[in-house]
Amino acid sequence: DVKVTQSSRYLVKRTGEKVFLECVQDMDHENMFWYRQDPGLGLRLIYFSYDVKMKEKGDIPEGYSVSREKKERFSLILESASTNQTSMYLCASSLGKGELFFGEGSRLTVL
Amino acid sequence: DQQVKQNSPSLSVQEGRISILNCDYTNSMFDYFLWYKKYPAEGPTFLISISSIKDKNEDGRFTVFLNKSAKHLSLHIVPSQPGDSAVYFCAAKGNEKLTFGTGTRLTIIP
Numbered sequence: 001d002v003k004v005t006q007s008s009r010y011l012v013k014r015t016g017e018k019v020f021l022e023c024v025q026d027m028d029h030e031n032m033f034w035y036r037q038d039p040g041l042g043l044r045l046i047y048f049s050y051d052v053k054m055k056e057k058g059d060i061p062e063g064y065s066v067s068r069e070k071k072e073r074f075s076l077i078l079e080s081a082s083t084n085q086t087s088m089y090l091c092a093s094s095l096g097k098g099e100l101f102f103g104e105g106s107r108l109t110v111l
Numbered sequence: 112d113q114q115v116k117q118n119s120p121s122l123s124v125q126e127g128r129i130s131i132l133n134c135d136y137t138n139s140m141f142d143y144f145l146w147y148k149k150y151p152a153e154g155p156t157f158l159i160s161i162s163s164i165k166d167k168n169e170d171g172r173f174t175v176f177l178n179k180s181a182k183h184l185s186l187h188i189v190p191s192q193p194g195d196s197a198v199y200f201c202a203a204k205g206n207e208k209l210t211f212g213t214g215t216r217l218t219i220i221p
Contacts, residue, residue, distance in 0.1 A: 004154070031207070040120070042200060042213035043155070050207070058208070090154055099145060100209060102154030 003027070004103035006091050012109045019078040021106050023091030029101075031094045032074035034058075034066065036087040037105070043090065049074055081110045114138045115203050117212035125220050130188040132215050134201035137182065141203035141210075146175060146186050149198045149214070158199075159186070191219045 007022035025032065031050050035043040035058075045058030047066040055066050063085060067075045074093075078085055088107050092100040116135045124130045132146075142163045147155035161168040161175045161184070168175050174187045188195055196219045201212045 033209075035211075040213060042115075042117075043202075043211035045208060045210070048208065059210075092154075099157040099160065100155075102147075102156070104154045105152070 004091055004093055004101050006089075006103040006106045008106050009104065010107050010109075012111065013081050014111050015082060017081050017110075019081050019108065019110075021076040021078075021089055021091075021108070023074045023076070023103060024072050025074075025093040025101070026072065027093065027095070027101070028071065029093035029095045030071070031096075032068065033092040033094075033100065034064075034074065034076045035090045035092065036060070037090055038087050046076065046089075081108075083110050086110045113213070114141075115201060115210050115212040117199075117201060117215050119215050120213070121216040121218070123218045123220055124191050126193060127190045130186075130191045130195065130217055130219070132186040132188075132199050132201075132217065134184045134186075134212050135182060136184075136203050138203070138205060138210075139182070141205045143204040144175070144177060144184050145202045145204070145209070146173075147200045147202060147211075149200065155200060188217075193219050193221055195219050 004025045033048040034046040049055045049068045065077045091103045094100045145160040146158040148158045149155040159173045177184045198214045200214045202209045
């Protein structure tokens with residue numbers, strides 16, 4: 001079974017703090033994605049990566065950056081957290097075309 | 112600009128009856144469509160998919176229908192079971208990216 005593990009299920013941070021969300025997958029997938037889920041807005045793509053050290057902006061990249069130093073790990077970084085970044089963050093991976101496998105999500109609250 | 116729309120935020124269906132969830136899209140370049148199911152505090156899990164060259168795909172109680180001319184797809188669940196209560200997202204793939212709809216919360220009434 002594919003396993004996508006997100007390091008923190010729940011985080012509470014203060015405005016202006018730097019936040020790291022870590023994601024690791026164990027199936028040697030090339031593709032990795034970060035989404036955020038908000039009520040009434042569905043899942044929106046923040047960044048994605050098709051290979052190590054490669055990254056592409058999604059639909060809402062502002063205020064975020066990513067890092068992919070190893071194939072199995074894809075990190076989402078909030079350089080200076082703001083209250084409008086309070087959300088559920090979902091990491092996913094895939095092998096080529098087809099379905100994405102999601103982690104359990106990280107619920108971030110920014111005060 | 113919402114390219115994938117699920118116009119019903121919620122739906123309630125009696126156990127044993129058919130649940131029909133709808134999804135519309137605007138981008139004719141989408142070539143692959145998927146449905147995901149999400150329980151609270153869990154990540155979405157893949158349910159069923161359909162390629163744009165087909166108009167129907169069936170897997171057990173789940174059937175997805177695609178009407179390309181109307182840019183519309185639907186998910187049928189029959190018979191509906193209490194464990195089907197969840198949020199359902201449709202998603203469309205183009206240029207290797209998945210675009211998700213806003214979700215429909217399905218509640219199955221025992």
